[in-house]
Amino acid sequence: MRLRRVLVATDLSEGAGAAVRRAANLAAAHGAELTVLSVLPPSLAQDLSTFAGHAFDSHVATHAPAWADVRLRTGPVSGTILAEAADLAADLLVLGANGDRGFAGAFVGHTTANVAHASGCPVLVVRTPVNDASDYATVLLAVDDSDEARRAAEFGMALTPSAVHIVAHVSVVIGEHLLRLRGLGESDIDDLREASLAEIRPRIEAFAARLDPRPDTVVVGPGTPQRALPELASRYLADLVVTGSGSSTRFERVLLGGVAQSVLRHVRSDVLIVR
Template identity: 45%
Template sequence: MGTAWFRRLLAATDLSRNGSRAVGRAVRLARLHEARVTALCAGSPGLGADVLDQARERLAGHLRRYAGGPGVDVVVRVGRVSPTVAVEVERCAADLLVVGAHGGDLPADALLGMVPENLIRSGRAPVLVVRGPPGVDCRTVLLAVDVTDSSRKAARRGIALTPGAEHYAVHVCAVPGEHLLRMHGVGEEELSQLRHVCLEEVRPRAECLVGSLASPVPPHLLVTTGSPASAVPELAGLHGADLIVTGAGARSKWEHALLGSVAGRRRLPPAAAAEHVMRRARCDVLIVQGARR
């Protein structure tokens, strides 16, 4: 079951347990999409040859455990982590970068002691942050959407990556200035009425977006109010989602609402909204930058 969107996968690992999950998930997805995998370990400049040899041996062990056959390239590079991974994404023309949630076993995280947020900001490819067991396919996927074209394209990527899953499209709308309104004495009854108006206004547009996703089975639509930073992970837990999909391109209405509720007036980079969700989620998160297709 090949797809033109996922032909080459790059799994970047720090050789920790989470890193091995990233390798395993990449291999499993590659089999689903008839894709090829490159497994990358980046070592900090100045590491000795013995440490790099250890990295190669442990990476080979990951692959013996998960790959079980040809189709996986092994790469060990030396350099600063985020730039090294970004260069490798370009070199192998990766359609998806797969990483584990942060955490290393080696002293001082000497090998790929990366923070996934850095890779989200620096890369061009979608980033899949893996927390779940690699041997289990996604059964339930939450698509965090707004009404922008970028959001639509990110949702399509998520559906294409997980064709056998049940998909939920989630739109979380925030009442503009709700926090300030509450500070100025607006009561809960009035705020509840404003939330209802917000829901009624956005629902038709959200339904239109879901209908445009060209999915064989249209996603279930969930529209609610609140802070997307907390509501999206909470809904993912409520529905037992294995994966959350969100865009991180140009700042969208969904992202603007999240930044307003979480960060006040502090200016954050465009990927910050997705990063807030990623930190709070207990499942895997797919973050699509720019959603070129």
Template identity: 40%
Template sequence: MTTGTRVLVATDFSAGAGEALRRAFAIAGRRGAGVTVVHVVPRGLDARLTATAEEALGRLARDAPVPTDAALVTGPVGPGVAAEAERRRADLVVVGAHGAHWLRDVFLGSTAELVAEVSPVPVLLVKGFTGADYAAVLVAVDASVRSFRAARLGVALTRAPRYALLHAVTVLGENLLRLNGADDHAVDRLRRGQLAVARSEVERFAGELAPAPAEVLVEPGRPEEVVSALAARRGADLVVVGVERGAGLRHALIGSVSRHAMRGAPCDVLVVPVD
């Protein structure tokens, strides 16, 4: 990750949160940055439990390998973490993917989604990557200017030596052709035509990124499915996706892709907010 001043990492003291802490400390150490460890408690929590959380946070800060302070926040998790990131002027928020009570069953990713939805800065979801730094990075984009703005910020933040730019295309008219009796050759011709148009547009945008991507991948399929599947197939360490700030992860298309990547990608995910 590139040079910065502060990394904020959210913890619930679980094993998953421990992975996020280790990643946050590693990133901060390489960047010469400080770390803030934040724990969010619900309003009305028993005073003894609050005191226990404060003590645990203090120990984490004292034992950290980089300059670290701690913050105990009361209220909803997502807004609480986001507000603390803004107050501390953090430029990256790190959260774990396997918290004790944050992420369970069909709600996998829910707390990370809530943080990413309102965070003013990029959110790194840690799923257990143990390498020194990310090497196999997949940056997902659509054809919008906002999406490439997110890609530019993500590339600058990760500073990976090589990354692949991915654009998934939902082929329009394919099902109608099949319903009308078209053979595979006709469907393939339609698909290739739409992919060629999309590639031209994506490559034009890609030319404005620095450093340039090592590869430009244009794949047919629903973006929210293609991103995670391709990350698994290529053995990615990190997926970078954008989210439109304020639109809501559950409603915006780019948010839908972000949400699916956070849930389904087998690697760490960096969600970059853009206006």
């Protein structure tokens, strides 16, 4: 994986400033071009638009390197970000997780989620503060044994070559709730979980063995993504979680897309979603 072009979109909030700094660090580390984008809604009055333009200049001077390309656009926020990413053929799109409703009024959770869901390139959602020279130290790769998960893991590992990489698979018994409603006891459900883990563990270990470089740790455990993955991220002090956004069939897109949405919603670290 060669990172050539990084696009970071900012709403001028402090949280988005951290995203700009993270994007600048990654672009510099990989010798990539960096574009910093802010989008003003069309409804913004002309006098406030001028003020916002000055605020954008100040924001860029504070958080971005001097060599960055900067773009201030007017239009629908999500659509404009996606169009710029496509126009640039960006290899990575970086967003803040939640804005403070800066002048662009953009990234208040749902906008970030919408862009991450629709983006044709990998999306890095930045939640945590970043120092000018900091790299990701520990990366949790949330996987199944599919080709799509392999590509996501490989992209995440290539993006963070100096990190410790942990492959994690969470195994859930499909229809647990319905089984309980039909009278199946917890011990029986535990037995089903153990059987599911016994079946999937060799496949995940084989999956990890095919990755290059080989990850440092492989973890296979029971639970739902929204509960187990945040716990694993906290246990291993992961500062980045990587997941795929879906694959070719509708069912797989719904299933894996649900995991990506769950990770984005519940994990407190940065999140990289790879389509």
